[in-house]
Amino acid sequence: MSENILTIEKPRLEAINLTKRYRDGVLALDNISFSVQPGEIFVMLGGNGAGKTTTINLFLNFIEPTEGEARIDGIITHKDPLAAKERVSFVSENVMLYGDFTAVQNLDYFSRIGGQSEYTKDDYRDALLRVNLAEEAHHKKLRGFSKGMRQKCGIAIAILKGAPAILLDEPTSGLDPKAGHDFIHLLKSLQKEGKSILMSTHDIFRAKAIADTIAIMNNGRIIMLKKSSELAGCNLEELYMQYMTGHDGQRLAG
Amino acid sequence: MLITLIEKELKAILQSPKFVATFAVCSLLMLLSVFIGIKEFQAQQKQYDVAVSLSEQGIQESTSWRGMSYKAYRKPDPMQIFVSGLTNDIGRWSHISQESSVKLRNSVYSDDPIFSVFRFIDFAFIVQVVLSLFAILFTYDAICGERENGTLKLLFSNAIKRSHYIIAKCVGSWLGLVVPIMIPILLSVLMVIAFGISLEGSDWLKLFGLMSMSIFLFTFFIVLGVFISSLTRRSNISFLFALVIWVTFVLIIPRAGVMAAGQILPVPRVAEIEGQRDAFAKDKWAIFNEKSMARWDSYNQNTSEDSDSSCGSNFVFDENELWEHMQKEDSARKIVEREIEAYETRLQEDLQQRKSGQERLAFSLSRFSPSSAYQLAAMTLAGTDINLKSRNIEVMNNYRTQFNNYVDNKISETNDLSGVFMIEISSDDGVKMNNKRDEQTIDASDMPKYIPAKSSMRQSIDALIIDGGLLGLFIILAFAGAFLRMQKYDVR
Ligand SMILES: Nc1ncnc2c1ncn2[C@@H]1O[C@H](COP(=O)(O)OP(=O)(O)OP(=O)(O)O)[C@@H](O)[C@H]1O
Ligand SMILES: [Mg+2]
Numbered sequence: 001m002s003e004n005i006l007t008i009e010k011p012r013l014e015a016i017n018l019t020k021r022y023r024d025g026v027l028a029l030d031n032i033s034f035s036v037q038p039g040e041i042f043v044m045l046g047g048n049g050a051g052k053t054t055t056i057n058l059f060l061n062f063i064e065p066t067e068g069e070a071r072i073d074g075i076i077t078h079k080d081p082l083a084a085k086e087r088v089s090f091v092s093e094n095v096m097l098y099g100d101f102t103a104v105q106n107l108d109y110f111s112r113i114g115g116q117s118e119y120t121k122d123d124y125r126d127a128l129l130r131v132n133l134a135e136e137a138h139h140k141k142l143r144g145f146s147k148g149m150r151q152k153c154g155i156a157i158a159i160l161k162g163a164p165a166i167l168l169d170e171p172t173s174g175l176d177p178k179a180g181h182d183f184i185h186l187l188k189s190l191q192k193e194g195k196s197i198l199m200s201t202h203d204i205f206r207a208k209a210i211a212d213t214i215a216i217m218n219n220g221r222i223i224m225l226k227k228s229s230e231l232a233g234c235n236l237e238e239l240y241m242q243y244m245t246g247h248d249g250q251r252l253a254g
Numbered sequence: 255m256l257i258t259l260i261e262k263e264l265k266a267i268l269q270s271p272k273f274v275a276t277f278a279v280c281s282l283l284m285l286l287s288v289f290i291g292i293k294e295f296q297a298q299q300k301q302y303d304v305a306v307s308l309s310e311q312g313i314q315e316s317t318s319w320r321g322m323s324y325k326a327y328r329k330p331d332p333m334q335i336f337v338s339g340l341t342n343d344i345g346r347w348s349h350i351s352q353e354s355s356v357k358l359r360n361s362v363y364s365d366d367p368i369f370s371v372f373r374f375i376d377f378a379f380i381v382q383v384v385l386s387l388f389a390i391l392f393t394y395d396a397i398c399g400e401r402e403n404g405t406l407k408l409l410f411s412n413a414i415k416r417s418h419y420i421i422a423k424c425v426g427s428w429l430g431l432v433v434p435i436m437i438p439i440l441l442s443v444l445m446v447i448a449f450g451i452s453l454e455g456s457d458w459l460k461l462f463g464l465m466s467m468s469i470f471l472f473t474f475f476i477v478l479g480v481f482i483s484s485l486t487r488r489s490n491i492s493f494l495f496a497l498v499i500w501v502t503f504v505l506i507i508p509r510a511g512v513m514a515a516g517q518i519l520p521v522p523r524v525a526e527i528e529g530q531r532d533a534f535a536k537d538k539w540a541i542f543n544e545k546s547m548a549r550w551d552s553y554n555q556n557t558s559e560d561s562d563s564s565c566g567s568n569f570v571f572d573e574n575e576l577w578e579h580m581q582k583e584d585s586a587r588k589i590v591e592r593e594i595e596a597y598e599t600r601l602q603e604d605l606q607q608r609k610s611g612q613e614r615l616a617f618s619l620s621r622f623s624p625s626s627a628y629q630l631a632a633m634t635l636a637g638t639d640i641n642l643k644s645r646n647i648e649v650m651n652n653y654r655t656q657f658n659n660y661v662d663n664k665i666s667e668t669n670d671l672s673g674v675f676m677i678e679i680s681s682d683d684g685v686k687m688n689n690k691r692d693e694q695t696i697d698a699s700d701m702p703k704y705i706p707a708k709s710s711m712r713q714s715i716d717a718l719i720i721d722g723g724l725l726g727l728f729i730i731l732a733f734a735g736a737f738l739r740m741q742k743y744d745v746r
Contacts, residue, residue, distance in 0.1 A: 092407055115413065
């Protein structure tokens with residue numbers, strides 16, 4: 001798992017002609033391709049039902065692609081899911097953990113499951129402090145946690161796994177403004193460690209603040225894919241609205 | 255990895271709030287049932303001891319070999335503490351004598367019908383009904399519950415084999431439920447020892463067998479719960495599903511098996527058999543009567559011809575001829591009687607055969623439910639099974655033969671005329687009734703001893719192999735189902 005920020009040629013996450021048609025006929029993803037380099041933050045924007053969660057689920061092999069493939073470090077996820085999953089951490093839009101276990105017990109369990117069995121109590125404490133979970137909550141049962149507290153635990157678990165790629169599906173939903181702000185810093189520091197981050201969000205401002213690359217998705221297609229450097233100075237919200245209406249207009253016309 | 259998964263399942267069960275309450279209720283019920291079983295057994299044992307010594311005293315005090323009668327008692331089996339089975343339905347004793355045939359009388363339920371309304375709650379019942387529910391309650395949402403919680407997604411974002419996950423679910427739940435339940439099981443065995451109930455070597459083996467079968471049934475319901483949880487995506491549906499399957503296995507199939515067997519292989523009722531015999535007898539007698547009339551007519555013709563040739567109106571009564579005719583009639587009648595008797599025996603044999611066929615079918619059908627397989631095995635192990643009655647009657651019948659031979663020998667040896675009233679008629683005293691050797695008791699110390707029936711080890715081993723094997727098969731099937739379902743289970 002050596003990560004080299006300089007090997008730009010070898011993408012860590014890759015979607016190649018990824019297509020997913022659900023069994024009920026819905027075409028959720030229509031031939032999308034993109035790649036995420038080590039140390040890159042890739043943000044997916046898009047309305048409800050655009051296909052963001054479907055993309056992340058394909059990287060985790062929760063579903064199989066109808067066509068194309070998702071790769072992690074060159075490993076095709078639906079061919080060798082176990083090897084692929086060793087290289088990725090995941091934070092869902094609504095992190096759920098074991099209610100009868102404390103925060104630390106949950107961290108301990110999921111770290112072991114993630115292949116990290118040599119962590120100590122201090123490591124768990126540090127990880128929880130890093131995501132700004134107040135210390136008095138560390139040994140409380142998860143049952144009583146708020147959504148934001150759970151989200152923080154989920155992020156701590158993802159950090160502890162130490163995988164080179166991190167997939168986040170609307171991770172900031174449920175975080176208070178301060179926590180959302182802290183979260184951006186956290187992602188930046190993970191980026192500095194060389195992690196590749198693929199994240200979906202509805203929060204255009206945060207997206208602009210942290211993304212290296214932004215993809216706007218609609219109806220299972222990437223309708224805009226731009227580096228943050230290309231977007232410097234322009235109003236992303238306006239651009240987003242333009243793309244969305246423009247695309248919809250196109251669809252209505254066609 | 256597997257160890258981590260198992261450990262977590264174990265912890266999840268032990269830490270869940272419902273565990274302590276459910277476990278306490280199960281343990282309490284189990285111990286209570288054994289306690290009641292012990293008390294009941296001790297009362298029956300005491301009653302048995304008193305009755306046997308009374309019965310022996312009766313023999314010692316009897317004054318005549320003729321009309322001598324012994325009361326043979328069914329011995330209470332300490333295993334009935336755990337599985338009362340049919341022991342309360344079947345009579346406790348029978349007369350053994352030359353006159354009356356063996357018949358078990360006075361069952362607990364016939365003496366105290368109040369008990370038969372709700373029947374005894376025994377250990378086997380607790381295992382069958384309460385423990386199985388306990389198992390299902392903890393496993394019905396094993397997989398779909400985790401999916402609903404969303405933990406399944408997080409779990410499978412890691413490099414976990416699905417096979418490991420399902421094995422861990424079963425093994426972890428098993429350890430988390432079976433190890434704690436061993437405590438009340440061991441305590442109930444200790445209780446038996448503490449109450450001073452003496453168990454023989456074979457009893458210990460049977461007890462061990464019973465406990466193993468109980469754990470087997472418990473295991474089945476644990477794995478079944480996991481399987482059901484893999485069939486659905488929502489835990490409330492899975493709960494309903496589990497409940498329906500539980501009711502089917504525990505309450506419906508055992509009864510339906512017996513009812514279906516009754517429909518498929520009907521056995522005629524006693525009244526039907528009697529009707530058949532009467533009809534047969536009626537036919538036979540009608541034919542006999544007809545023939546008898548014909549014979550009488552021909553006999554009359556012969557005699558009247560004879561009388562015609564001799565003295566005309568003067569009828570000569572030939573006593574020899576009539577006697578001969580009567581004897582012929584008598585033997586013809588006896589033949590008919592024997593025919594009817596043979597027919598009745600055939601009917602009875604046929605009935606017995608059909609009954610045992612029906613029994614076999616009923617048990618085979620009800621074995622589609624693991625709980626009835628368990629119930630059958632438990633009853634066999636405890637010796638309170640369906641053969642309890644026939645086993646006792648057989649031993650009593652054998653004893654009756656011995657007893658009767660012994661008494662016959664004694665009567666001829668001692669030329670015993672006791673019990674026979676002699677009527678002496680003398681010119682001095684007139685008529686005098688005399689019962690010879692009236693006051694003297696007889697010496698029956700060498701009378702063969704009655705050894706009560708005991709269930710055989712062989713049958714117990716058979717039950718363990720057949721029903722234990724069946725339970726094992728059910729466990730494997732449920733596990734295979736859960737395993738296969740998990741491979742395709744949508745974790746989202
Ligand atoms: N299991 C499923 N079966 C059938 N169709 C599905 C399934 N999951 C998602 N879809 C459809 O696929 C499309 C993309 O859904 P997806 O969840 O990827 O959207 P999203 O971009 O994550 O939306 P949101 O912002 O609301 O989370 C939608 O039209 C949705 O209805
Ligand atoms: Mg989504």
